[in-house]
Amino acid sequence: YLWTVSSNGTIVDGGGPDDDYVSVDWGAGPEGIIELTVEDCPSLNTCLQPTFxxxxxxxxxxxxxxxxxxxxxxxxxxxxxxxxxxxxxxSVSNFGAILAGQGTNEIVVEWYAGFIPNGQQWVAVSFDNCYLGCGGADTLEVNINPEFTVTGPIENCQGQNSTYNTRSIPGNSPVLCNWTVEASDGSVVWTSAAPTASPGIDWSFPAGAYRLIAEPDVTDSYCTPRHITIIAVTAPPPAVDAILGDQLICPGQLYTFEAQTAVPNTRFRWEVNDGGAITMREGKKINVSFGATPPFELSVMQIDGLGCESEVFTRALSTIPGLTLNGPADACDEGISTFNTDVYTGLDYAWAISPPEAGTIIGEEDEPTVEILWHHTGPVTVTVQSCGQSADINLQVHALPEPVVQHPAALCPNETTQVQTTSAFSSYEWQDKDGNTVSN
Structure with missing residues (x-):
């Protein structure tokens, strides 16, 4: 027999290689260990392992x-x-209640949830073994301390700076804490430089989930050693694809511009620079009228449901350049001529004929294209005006030709003769008395 006794016991009898018993004088508790190993067992299926x-x-x-x-x-x-x-x-102090376990070695205690005046709380036990004639007692001092909580945004945009606050419960007093931000892999990405109750954290970390850990600077003053808040950092939406609308503008005219994007469920914030005067607008579409002094500039960002802002998309605008006027250099009296100028959105055009009695504008007079019916011969000027710009064209309106036909005074039946005009023309169309074309 091989007997082994833990260090807090002394063998006083037995315990030798030939002894199948041992007597031990025990010292300090709470427990001692006796281990036995045997050799030369008659059966191989017994005594293979030590026992204790x-x-x-x-x-x-x-x-x-x-x-x-x-x-x-x-x-x-x-x-x-x-x-x-x-x-x-x-037994327990006045602000504790034993829920279960009285009379056993283990109890369950519920501590009071209301106001507790300053004073130490405790748990005590006394125990007795009548067979051994000994026992003992112990008391454990218990501190009922306040909790603390952390408030602040749990969702943040990438690059957003957010402030968090700690408060005791009860009391609502600031709690100085040491702060740590951990990434999902457990790596520490930020720590507070000193204990504070209201840290400001710049969430310029990659998008993902983070743990914000607050640990009281005086740990024994609170019943919770740390508070962990899960923080979601969200990447901002991309910049808008484009700003739809006219590139060339006329001061004083109203224009519509629209932000183009493939991102759903976003809102838009605009900045309008009208000659250095900055105004803010909201909405996917905006209507803008610019003044006479540049610069003319539009900037827009899109904002997602969390309030995360995209980069700004900017577009510079220009005023309409000088107009050009296209049309014929010659026209015929009682004929119709077409004139057109540059087409710009939202502009009204004003046409004029000089002399005014030389012709009449057919149809709408505020369009970039007009038709004019001539009823006066001689030199004529056509002018168009829009957005403070003007252009004109000079042309000649010619009288209609009046051909005089030379022909015999009379002819015999079935007689053929030649007829001609007194003046030469560039082209001809001969008709009979019924209006039928006989030659051209």
Missing amino acids: IRVPILSEDAAIAGPSNVCLGDIGTYSITPFGGTTFDW
């Missing part, structure tokens, strides 16, 4: 195990070494 036994040692040094720093309303478990054949008598 734990021996409870009743001692005045036996200590209560359980939480000594608790919150209001906490429920905690308190225990002592489970001495066999021993009776246990538990």
